[in-house]
Amino acid sequence: MELEERESIQRCMQGQAYCPVNLPRAIWFWVAFALVSAASAAANLIWRDPALPTLFAIPAIYLGLIRIPVPAFAAANAASCALIAFVAERDAGGIVTAAAFLAVSCLVRRVAATSFRHYSQKRQYEELFMDTMLSFAKSIDTRDPYTAFHSRNVAGYAKRIAEELKLPAAQTEAVYLAGLIHDIGKIGTPEHILSKESRLTEEEYEIMKRHPEAGYDIVKNIARLQELGIADMVRHHHERVDGKGYPHGLRGDAIPLGARILAAADAFDAMTTNRSYRQKLAVETAAEELRRHSGTQFDPAVAEAFLRTLARDGKLQAQESPRGQAAPAQTAAG
Incomplete structure (x- = not known):
């Protein structure tokens, strides 16, 4: 680890x-x-x-x-x-x-x-369980070569956003840890869906959409993760501020802030890494998607904070060409 x-x-x-x-x-x-x-x-x-x-x-x-x-x-x-x-x-x-x-x-x-x-002893058992969950989360990423560092990337982006929003240190750490395990629920997702080299069918997509709730079921009994709100971040990281997300269709501030941060970080990393069914987008293109969907898919304050961190890191200065065929996007997590 x-x-x-x-x-x-x-x-x-x-x-x-x-x-x-x-x-x-x-x-x-x-x-x-x-x-x-x-x-x-x-x-x-x-x-x-x-x-x-x-x-x-x-x-x-x-x-x-x-x-x-x-x-x-x-x-x-x-x-x-x-x-x-x-x-x-x-x-x-x-x-x-x-x-x-x-x-x-x-x-x-x-x-x-x-x-x-x-x-x-209870704390030690919980930390051991967290170690195990992180190992499982990494194994999920490595099952697909296209998502080998996804959880770490998401955690890194999420931490930078939280810092930009001036969240307290404890809350920032919680967001980072939630990013590391946000896809833990995919443990129960069938292998053929996770590794499919084409777009998912509607039925397969419905199965994939179960992973946030499954992840919540895994972590909800760890008291410290409940106290820090990490369990709810895992549960709601695919919600949208317009209420069209899943699993519960929450809207706006009803979605935990940490989950709204993870949603932006998760989507950005997905857009800027190659997938089996498409090539990655340029960083500028992905940033434009954040802007375009601010207020619908993404929380406006979160999207703006994310864009500021990308600009400060110099990731939005160079225009990649051709559009959608950019060099690999660097990540805050390394």
Whole structure:
């Protein structure tokens, strides 16, 4: 697997995700722990109510949730127990309260550590599944020599468009990863259709049109891909802004932005690479198709952003001749 693809998977799968029952070692968690501990101690010093020592259960839970090394955890517990023994009843009751604090803290830490381990394993399984899907996506491309680098090209174009639209880094990475796996649903498409050297019949085309939904079915159960919207990008990358696309005939902004980006990138790469049934179009010709179908097939803002990136990269300066018989179009993905 290419290094860029591997790093993209890691960034997308990790992102801002966190284990909901095991808190990171962020400074504000320590601040919260200190404030809660101080508040519990102050309440016990001001009001001598037998029920108030139970307030120390709150900082005990906080301490158990924070991921820190065992020595630091032991030191924090020792300091907390000393504080409890000082502010609570200075007799057997204070010792019992301190012991209860220690027991709660250790129990929560054990539960949180187990949960985090399971959570980490789940993430590893998801990354492994992503690796497998990317391998399958590449194998789909290589089944047809005319589409050997299609997914990588689409991902590269899509990333450039997302950057031009000033999307957040996480969303840009998600669009790139969606581009790499956008055709994963073709795993179930019959070989004779994928490799056919002439135009598809109407019946064959209907079978081919199933691949976005099939791809969605493959990736929809990966939680991180759902969170990032990648599953929906895969599902809707053949929709058109005029509502004449598939699989659901969505229109305009009802189509996820990432899917609208993929639609333009996918179509452009298809136009500028040779296919078994036709020669590739010149880059200028394909760019003109983007302009001509802006607002019908393609999102206008996406099409304009794509054209700006092509112009900035110098791909629209040279007029290829004859029309439709251009030199190979360079791609943002290499």
